[in-house]
Amino acid sequence: MDKKAALQLSINAIVILILAITILGLGLGFIKSQFGALTEQFGAVSAEIKSSLIEKIKESGELLVFNRAEIDAKIGKPEEFYVGIKNTASAKEGSATICFRMGVKCVRALKPDNSCPGGEASLVGGVDVDGNPPEYGTWFSMFDQVDIRPGDVGVYPVKLQIAAASPDTYLMEFNVYKAESDTDCATAMWPADPSDTYQTKQFFIKVT
Incomplete structure (x- = not known):
C-alpha cells in the first residue's frame, strides 16, 4: 500500500508539474502577444504622426x-x-x-x-x-x-x-x-x- 501510495503521489506531482509548465507557457505567450501588439500599435501611431507633421511643414512652410x-x-x-x-x-x-x-x-x-x-x-x-x-x-x-x-x-x-x-x-x-x-x-x-x-x-x- 505504501508503494502504491508513493507511486500515486509521484504521478500526481508529475501531472501538476506538467500543468504548471503548460499554464506558464500559455501565460508567457499571451503576454508576449499583447506586448507585441502594443509595440506595433505604438509604431503605427508614431509613423502616422511623423507623416502628419512632415505634411504640415510642407503645407505651411514652417x-x-x-x-x-x-x-x-x-x-x-x-x-x-x-x-x-x-x-x-x-x-x-x-x-x-x-x-x-x-x-x-x-x-x-x-x-x-x-x-x-x-x-x-x-x-x-x-x-x-x-x-x-x-x-x-x-x-x-x-x-x-x-x-x-x-x-x-x-x-x-x-x-x-x-x-x-x-x-x-x-x-x-x-x-x-x-x-x-x-x-x-x-x-x-x-x-x-x-x-x-x-x-x-x-x-x-x-x-x-
Whole structure:
C-alpha cells in the first residue's frame, strides 16, 4: 500500500508539474502577444504622426511644428507630444548632417501671483544654445541635440511630466538652435548670441 501510495503521489506531482509548465507557457505567450501588439500599435501611431507633421511643414512652410498646440497636464502624470524640424541648410564638406539643439523655456504664468520655476523665461527642458541643462527643474524629457540631413524633416517625441507646480496656464517657448558651423553634432560650433535661434514657437500648458 505504501508503494502504491508513493507511486500515486509521484504521478500526481508529475501531472501538476506538467500543468504548471503548460499554464506558464500559455501565460508567457499571451503576454508576449499583447506586448507585441502594443509595440506595433505604438509604431503605427508614431509613423502616422511623423507623416502628419512632415505634411504640415510642407503645407505651411514652417520650420518647426507640433502635433499639439495646447497641452492639458496633471501634476505627476506624463504627457507626450511630437515636434517636427525641417533642415533648410546645406552641410559643410565632410558632414552629411547638421546638428540642431532643442530647448523649452517657461516664459510666464497666467496668474499674476504665480511664476515659472526660477522666474520668467527659465529653461525647463532640453538645453540652451551653449548646451546647458535646466537649472531650476525639468518639465520636459527630450533629445537635446540631433543630426538632420539637409532638406529632411526630423520628428522627435517630447515627454512632459511636471513633478510640482501651481495649477495655472503657462506660456512656453520651444527654441531650436542650428550649429553655426553647419556641421554634425560631433564637430558643431554654436552661435555666440543666445538670441540667434534657428526657429522659435510658443505654446500653452494648462496644469491642473
